[in-house]
């Protein structure tokens with residue numbers, strides 16, 4: 001089976017500074033790929049390159065076998081790769097429902113309204129707040145909105161950049177439960193970037209460890225979790241959530 | 242006498258409101274204050290004057306040409322100047338709009354001369370006399386056009402997906418791109434809209450105050466003040482701000498002295514900003530992080 005999305009030997013960075021030194025990975029349908037690694041390893045840079053904000057200097061990015069290299073971010077988004085950026089980046093001055101509608105910008109309105117119902121089922125808390133300015137919500141609600149906004153467009157691949165950042169453990173648990181549900185009940189491919197490596201590995205099918213712009217370890221989530229040297233080197237042996 | 246002063250204040254206020262709408266549109270789509278906005282109005286006036294007086298073009302055709310010309314200038318300003326620096330900080334972009342304003346002023350002086358030129362009134366609408374208060378025909382035109390244009394803009398920004406996409410792109414350009422919106426396209430569209438409305442406003446104003454290549458400076462300042470007073474980003478706020486400044490100016494020159502009108506209207510702006518930083522019509526944005 002061809003992968004939903006495949007990154008092959010990707011080199012990219014900012015100006016003359018290369019941050020990613022030949023990264024390869026792939027995500028299949030109905031699979032969670034956890035990408036873990038220390039702060040500054042290049043995780044966000046990788047997602048931004050896949051989304052088309054950064055032009056790689058070498059390597060290829062394939063979406064179901066076709067290269068999406070050089071496409072504009074809006075085009076890549078419409079091709080079914082949806083990126084929930086680090087820091088959520090909701091449209092703070094617009095209402096919650098307007099944020100969701102914009103997730104389906106350029107798509108058939110009937111279809112968007114249908115998908116919106118589904119997103120409200122996933123996140124019932126957003127219904128009560130539908131006409132409230134998005135910036136007035138709590139961090140957890142904003143994260144749910146950011147994910148909901150990406151789901152409106154019925155993506156094939158969802159890329160989440162540190163969805164647990166700055167959230168209370170109980171909210172993080174809720175969001176992780178939802179990620180699992182999206183995979184199991186809806187068959188989405190998910191690329192999950194996390195600092196919270198333990199929690200991410202526990203739900204991941206596959207996992208990659210990124211260090212200084214290189215993939216230094218790859219395997220199933222369970223294998224990485226039971227790898228004692230890896231746990232000590234990258235996670236400091238501590239467990240959370 | 243008092244009512245007559247109020248009426249002329251309203252007409253002047255509508256002109257300022259039109260000037261403010263351009264700031265509102267561009268701010269809504271990019272969060273940039275476009276100080277070349279007054280020059281769109283200046284260009285609308287001199288284009289119409291050039292076409293009608295010199296080239297003997299019928300007025301309606303001249304107005305359409307002024308609108309189209311200013312829309313084109315707006316598009317070139319966005320694509321040719323601002324897009325090239327879109328990764329710079331906002332202050333640089335604002336400086337670029339000021340530079341572009343100076344360039345447009347110079348270009349207008351070269352192309353149309355440094356003389357004041359006149360355009361006949363549009364006519365068609367009557368001069369209305371209510372008791373001893375009269376509303377000039379050109380004033381009626383300006384009021385009507387402002388009502389239509391501001392209502393249309395309010396609709397676009399608060400009811401249509403395109404308008405919301407423009408606002409989204411100004412708040413979070415990257416997140417907007419991740420939703421399939423193209424921030425460069427919405428920015429260009431906003432500048433085209435601001436250009437056309439500026440061109441229309443300048444053409445409407447030309448029969449009342451003559452066309453002159455230096456008109457853009459004061460129209461820009463008044464429009465900016467009106468947009469800020471009303472609450473940046475809100476088309477109805479732009480109109481309210483424009484009316485307020487127009488009325489205050491008119492009352493000041495009618496009952497105090499015309500030399501004070503600018504000082505009084507800008508003092509009023511400062512007062513508004515102290516009492517209601519979000520503007521008269523704006524909603525305060527509460528933000529949690």
Ligand SMILES: Nc1ncnc2c1ncn2[C@@H]1O[C@H](COP(=O)(O)OP(=O)(O)O)[C@@H](O)[C@H]1O
Pocket residue numbers: 014019037038039040041042043044045046
């Ligand atoms: N906009 C930028 N310009 C220049 N360097 C950047 C930029 N963003 C990130 N970097 C650098 O790229 C490296 C990787 O950053 P990032 O991808 O954000 O890491 P992570 O998401 O894994 O924490 C870091 O060294 C960081 O300083």
Ligand SMILES: [Mg+2]
Pocket residue numbers: 043044045086
């Ligand atoms: Mg990051």
